Amino acid sequence: MRAVIDFLLHDWLKVSELTARERFGDHSPETFGQVLDTCERIARDKFAPFNRLVDTQEPHYDGDKVILPQATKDAWDAYAASGMLSAAQDYAIGGMQLPYTVESAANAFFAKASVSIGAGMLSVGNANLLMAHGTALQQRVFAFNEFSGRFSGTMCLSEPQAGSSLSDVATRAVPDGADFESDPLGPRYRLRGNKMWISAGEHELTENIIHLVLAKIPGPDGQTLAGVKGISLFIVPKKLVDDQGHLTGERNDVSLAGLNHKCGWRGTTNTLLNFGEGRFPVRAGQGGGGLDGRGAGAIGYLVGAPGEGLRCMFHMMNEARIGVGMAAAMLGMAGYEASLAYARQRPQGRPTGAGGKDASRPQVRIIEHADIKRMLLAQKSYSEGALALALYSARLVDEQHTGQAKAADEARLLLEVLTPIVKSFPSEWCLEANSLAIQIHGGYGYTRDFPVEQYWRDNRLNMIHEGTHGIQAMDLLGRKVLMEGGQGLKLLAARMQATASRVSPEWADEARQLLDALQQVGAATQAAWKDAEPAQALANAVPYLQAFGHTVIAWIWLDVAQSAQGDAPAQVGRRAAARYFFRYELPKISAWLQVVSRRDPTCAEVPEDAF
Numbered sequence: 081m082r083a084v085i086d087f088l089l090h091d092w093l094k095v096s097e098l099t100a101r102e103r104f105g106d107h108s109p110e111t112f113g114q115v116l117d118t119c120e121r122i123a124r125d126k127f128a129p130f131n132r133l134v135d136t137q138e139p140h141y142d143g144d145k146v147i148l149p150q151a152t153k154d155a156w157d158a159y160a161a162s163g164m165l166s167a168a169q170d171y172a173i174g175g176m177q178l179p180y181t182v183e184s185a186a187n188a189f190f191a192k193a194s195v196s197i198g199a200g201m202l203s204v205g206n207a208n209l210l211m212a213h214g215t216a217l218q219q220r221v222f223a224f225n226e227f228s229g230r231f232s233g234t235m236c237l238s239e240p241q242a243g244s245s246l247s248d249v250a251t252r253a254v255p256d257g258a259d260f261e262s263d264p265l266g267p268r269y270r271l272r273g274n275k276m277w278i279s280a281g282e283h284e285l286t287e288n289i290i291h292l293v294l295a296k297i298p299g300p301d302g303q304t305l306a307g308v309k310g311i312s313l314f315i316v317p318k319k320l321v322d323d324q325g326h327l328t329g330e331r332n333d334v335s336l337a338g339l340n341h342k343c344g345w346r347g348t349t350n351t352l353l354n355f356g357e358g359r360f361p362v363r364a365g366q367g368g369g370g371l372d373g374r375g376a377g378a379i380g381y382l383v384g385a386p387g388e389g390l391r392c393m394f395h396m397m398n399e400a401r402i403g404v405g406m407a408a409a410m411l412g413m414a415g416y417e418a419s420l421a422y423a424r425q426r427p428q429g430r431p432t433g434a435g436g437k438d439a440s441r442p443q444v445r446i447i448e449h450a451d452i453k454r455m456l457l458a459q460k461s462y463s464e465g466a467l468a469l470a471l472y473s474a475r476l477v478d479e480q481h482t483g484q485a486k487a488a489d490e491a492r493l494l495l496e497v498l499t500p501i502v503k504s505f506p507s508e509w510c511l512e513a514n515s516l517a518i519q520i521h522g523g524y525g526y527t528r529d530f531p532v533e534q535y536w537r538d539n540r541l542n543m544i545h546e547g548t549h550g551i552q553a554m555d556l557l558g559r560k561v562l563m564e565g566g567q568g569l570k571l572l573a574a575r576m577q578a579t580a581s582r583v584s585p586e587w588a589d590e591a592r593q594l595l596d597a598l599q600q601v602g603a604a605t606q607a608a609w610k611d612a613e614p615a616q617a618l619a620n621a622v623p624y625l626q627a628f629g630h631t632v633i634a635w636i637w638l639d640v641a642q643s644a645q646g647d648a649p650a651q652v653g654r655r656a657a658a659r660y661f662f663r664y665e666l667p668k669i670s671a672w673l674q675v676v677s678r679r680d681p682t683c684a685e686v687p688e689d690a691f
C-alpha cells in the first residue's frame with residue numbers, strides 16, 4: 081500500500097510542488113516521507129495487531145465507566161504522541177503545517193490497520209471547527225487541548241427522532257442566568273435533550289471529552305424556530321474547565337444512557353447521551369441555576385452566532401466526508417490485499433483444456449482462474465480508484481486554502497460537486513469490494529478465522545453515517561450540480577475533457593468513452609429537471625449518484641493511467657485496473673441514467689399497500 085500512496089502522491093499528484101508555497105516552504109519530499117514512515121510504523125505496531133481484539137472485546141459499561149481494551153489506549157497515546165492530531169496546524173500552536181493531502185495519506189495507514197481504533201478524525205474535526213468559528217479563548221481552552229491529545233472531541237448532531245432531518249432536533253438551550261453573556265468561555269447556556277449515535281461519546285482515553293452539540297434556543301415565547309435556521313452550536317465539556325483549560329473538578333450534566341452494540345466498527349464506542357437530565361446537577365444557585373433551579377441542565381458555551389449552528393457544522397463536512405471516503409477506500413484495500421494473498425496460495429480446481437479437465441494434473445491456485453482475477457481487478461479498481469479520488473479531493477482542499485484566488489475558488493466549487501462522490505463511491509463500491517474479498521475466500525471468508533468479514537462489517541457503516549447514501553444523492557442532484565448556475569459541474573466537465581484531450585494513443589477509446597459518459601450525465605441532469613417538481617426530479621437520485629460516481633472514477637483512472645508508464649508489474653496492474661473499469665463498470669451508467677432521464681415513476685408511485 082505504501083507504494084500505491086507514494087505513486088499517487090508523487091508521480092500522479094506531484095504533491096512536492098506544494099513545497100513552493102509559503103505555508104509549506106519548510107517541507108520537502110523527505111519530510112513528507114518521514115511523516116508517512118512514522119504513521120506506517122505506528123499503524124503496523126499499535127493498530128493492526130489489535131483490529132480483531134477490539135472487534136471481539138466490545139466497549140462495555142460497568143455502571144460508572146466505559147471500559148475499552150488497553151490496546152485502544154496505547155494506540156491513542158501513540159497517535160497523539162506522533163503529533164498527527166495537530167499536523168496541519170500552524171507552527172505557532174505546535175503544528176507541522178503539513179499539507180492536508182499528506183495528512184490524509186498518512187491517516188490512511190490507520191484506517192487500513194484498524195478503522196475503529198483510529199478515532200482521531202473526530203477530535204481533529206471538532207478542533208478544526210473551533211479554529212474556524214470559536215473565539216480565541218475557546219480555541220486555546222478546547223481546540224489546543226484536543227490537538228495535544230489531552231482532550232478528545234465528538235460531534236453531537238443526531239437525535240433518536242432526528243437523523244437525516246436535522247431541522248427536527250429537539251435539544252434546547254436556554255441562557256444560564258442573567259450574567260450568561262459575560263462568561264469568558266462564551267455565552268453560557270443550559271442544554272437539555274438526547275443525542276443518539278454519538279461516536280466516542282464516553283470513554284476514559286482522555287482527560288476530558290468536548291462535545292459539540294446542535295441545539296435550539298427558544299424565543300421569548302418559549303417556542304423554537306422550525307427548520308435549520310433555529311439551530312445553534314454549543315461546546316459542552318464532559319467535565320467543566322476554567323479559562324486556563326484546567327479541570328475545575330465539576331462534572332457537567334451529561335450522562336451516558338447506553339452504548340449501542342454495532343454490526344462493526346466496534347473499537348469506537350457509540351453512545352446515547354442525555355444532556356441536562358439532572359443526573360449530575362451542576363452549579364445550582366448560580367445565575368439562573370439551571371432549568372429547574374436545582375442545577376439540572378448541561379452547561380454549554382455558544383459557538384458563533386445563534387442560528388448559525390448547522391452552517392458552522394457544515395464547515396467541517398468536506399474534510400469529514402473525505403475522511404469517510406478514505407476510510408471506506410482503506411477497508412476496500414485491506415480486503416483486496418487479504419484476498420490477493422489468499423488467492424495466491426489456495427489450490428483449487430484445474431484448468432479446462434480442449435479435452436476437458438485432466439484430474440491427474442495437480443490443482444492450480446485460484447488466482448489462475450479468470451473469475452478470481454475479475455474479482456481482484458474489481459476490488460483494485462474500486463479501492464485504488466477511491467483512494468486516488470480521496471487524495472485528489474484532499475489536494476483540492478490544499479488548493480482552496482493556499483492557492484491563488486481563482487484557483488482557490490475553482491477548488492472550492494469542485495469540492496462542492498465532488499464531495500458527495502468522495503463519500504458515496506467508496507462507501508458503496510469498496511463495500512462491494514469487501515464482499516468480493518469474502519467471495520474469493522469461499523466458505524473460509526464467511527468465518528471469523530479470516531479478517532475479511534470484519535472489513536465488510538466495518539465498512540457497512542459508511543453508507544449510513546455522515547449523511548446516508550440517499551441524502552448524498554439528493555444533495556448531488558438537488559443542489560450541487562445546480563448551484564452557482566451549474567458552474568461546478570462545468571468545471572468538473574472541463575477537467576475531464578482536459579484529461580481526455582491529453583491521453584496517449586492507446587487510451588483514445590477510453591477517452592472517447594469518458595466524453596460519452598460525461599455527455600450522458602449532462603443530458604440526464606437536464607432531463608431530470610426539465611419542467612419537473614423536485615420530488616419527480618429526485619425520485620431516482622441514487623441511480624444518478626451511482627452513474628455520476630462511476631463517471632468520476634473512470635476519469636480518475638484515465639488520468640492515473642497516463643502516469644502509469646513502463647513494464648513494472650505495478651504499472652501493468654494499474655493499467656489493467658483502469659481498463660477493467662472502462663470495460664466492465666462504466667457501461668453500467670447507461671442503465672442508471674435511463675431511469676433518471678425519463679423520471680421513471682416505478683418506485684415513487686407504487687402504492688404502499690402493494691408491498
Ligand SMILES: Cc1cc2nc3c(=O)[nH]c(=O)nc-3n(C[C@H](O)[C@H](O)[C@H](O)COP(=O)(O)OP(=O)(O)OC[C@H]3O[C@@H](n4cnc5c(N)ncnc54)[C@H](O)[C@@H]3O)c2cc1C
Nearest residue numbers: 235236237238243244277278279544545546547548550551
Ligand atoms: C455507528 C454510527 C456512528 C454514528 N456517529 C455519529 C456521530 O458521531 N454524531 C452524530 O451526530 N451522528 C452519528 N451517527 C448518526 C448518523 O449520522 C445517522 O444514523 C444518519 O444520519 C441517519 O439517521 P437515522 O439513523 O436517524 O436514519 P433516518 O434519517 O431515519 O434514515 C432512514 C432511511 O431513510 C432515508 N431517508 C431519510 N430521509 C429521507 C428523505 N427525505 N428522502 C429519502 N430518503 C430518506 C435514509 O437515507 C435512510 O436510508 C452515527 C450513526 C452510526 C450508525
